[in-house]
Amino acid sequence: xxxxxxxxxxxxxxxxxxxxxxxxxxxxxxxxxxxxxxxxxxxxxxxxxxxxxxxxxxxxxxxxxxxxxxxxxxxxxxxxxxxxxxxxxxxxxxxxxxxxxxxxxxxxxxxxxxxxxxxxxxxxxxxxxxxxxxxxxxxxxxxxxxxxxxxxxxxxxxxxxxxxxxxxxxxxxxxxxxxxxxxxxxxxxxxxxxxxxxxxxxxxxxxxxxxxxxxxxxxxxxxxxxxxxxxxxxxxxxxxx
Numbered sequence: 084x085x086x087x088x089x090x091x092x093x094x095x096x097x098x099x100x101x102x103x104x105x106x107x108x109x110x111x112x113x114x115x116x117x118x119x120x121x122x123x124x125x126x127x128x129x130x131x132x133x134x135x136x137x138x139x140x141x142x143x144x145x146x147x148x149x150x151x152x153x154x155x156x157x158x159x160x161x162x163x164x165x166x167x168x169x170x171x172x173x174x175x176x177x178x179x180x181x182x183x184x185x186x187x188x189x190x191x192x193x194x195x196x197x198x199x200x201x202x203x204x205x206x207x208x209x210x211x212x213x214x215x216x217x218x219x220x221x222x223x224x225x226x227x228x229x230x231x232x233x234x235x236x237x238x239x240x241x242x243x244x245x246x247x248x249x250x251x252x253x254x255x256x257x258x259x260x261x262x263x264x265x266x267x268x269x270x271x272x273x274x275x276x277x278x279x280x281x282x283x284x285x286x287x288x289x290x291x292x293x294x295x296x297x298x299x300x301x302x303x304x305x306x307x308x309x310x311x312x313x314x315x316x317x318x319x320x321x322x323x324x
Contacts, residue, residue: 087264087320088197088253090120097125097195097251099186099224101176101216102132103154104282108296109257110199111161111275112268113316118162125193126158126166127186129220134173136284147173149284157281161274176215178203178222184238186227191246199255200224202319212258221256228254228323252324259319265303269313272300 096117100106106114106126114124131147132154141149151168158166169185176182190198203221205213231237233250256262268275276293279286286292297314304315 087255087266087318090117090122093117093122093196095123095125095193095195096197096199097127097190097193098199099127099129099189099201099220101129101201101214101220102135102173103128103150104132104135104157104279104285105201105217105257106199107157107275107278107282109201110255110316110318111157111278112271112300112314113199113255113266113318114163115161115271115274116266116268123165124163125189125195126154126163127189128154128166128168129176129182129186129223130171130173130216131168132173137287138284141284146284150282153282153284157278160278160281161271174216176219178219178226182219182223183226183231184241184243186224187231187237188241188243188246190227190232190251191243191249194249196252197255198224198228198251198253199257199318202256202259206259209258225254225321250324252322254321254323256319256321258317262317262319264320265307265315265317267304267309267313267315268300269304269309269315272297272314275300 098106132150133143133147201217201221228251233248235248238244300314304313
């Protein structure tokens with residue numbers, strides 16, 4: 084079983100997600116731990132989430148702008164100030180060479196030891212967790228980690244090729260069905276909730292959302308033997324050295 088790198092071993096982390104708010108559900112508590120430890124964390128958003136929300140009166144290009152702002156505010160709540168928006172279409176993300184190039188370019192720019200992303204496999208026990216954009220983003224990110232970003236001969240003639248190649252040491256897959264490690268986020272839970280509440284366009288009933296997810300994170304901690312009242316985020320840790 085691969086265990087996580089210690090925070091003391093990590094200088095930079097890149098989080099690659101399909102939509103605004105994905106990181107806040109899956110890893111914002113972990114991110115808060117990291118930024119408190121002085122680790123640089125960068126968010127890479129594949130889409131702007133313009134297909135999200137529940138208000139039919141909001142034009143989709145306006146929703147994209149709203150969600151960028153919401154994610155920027157949510158990131159600030161857990162100490163993240165650098166966000167990269169790739170601009171792929173929400174609901175139509177495909178793990179093609181274009182997405183692999185875009186993610187590889189960000190990996191080479193950020194040069195992270197750890198990448199956090201989605202599960203590239205469909206979980207038949209979790210319809211919501213297996214959004215096609217999540218699967219595509221997870222697959223493209225895994226391809227970008229290996230072989231693309233570390234291959235000096237990948238993407239000839241592109242912007243990515245102008246950057247020095249980089250090998251990521253570990254990938255932490257959020258909310259994976261086969262999670263093999265966890266991070267205690269008990270002390271960061273309120274910050275994680277604040278980050279989630281920044282996504283006002285996505286929550287019809289923010290209080291009900293908060294109640295539901297607080298119990299969810301407590302259940303993750305309980306399943307892993309943490310003391311009563313603890314909260315945790317679970318990951319499948321993949322050694323990619």
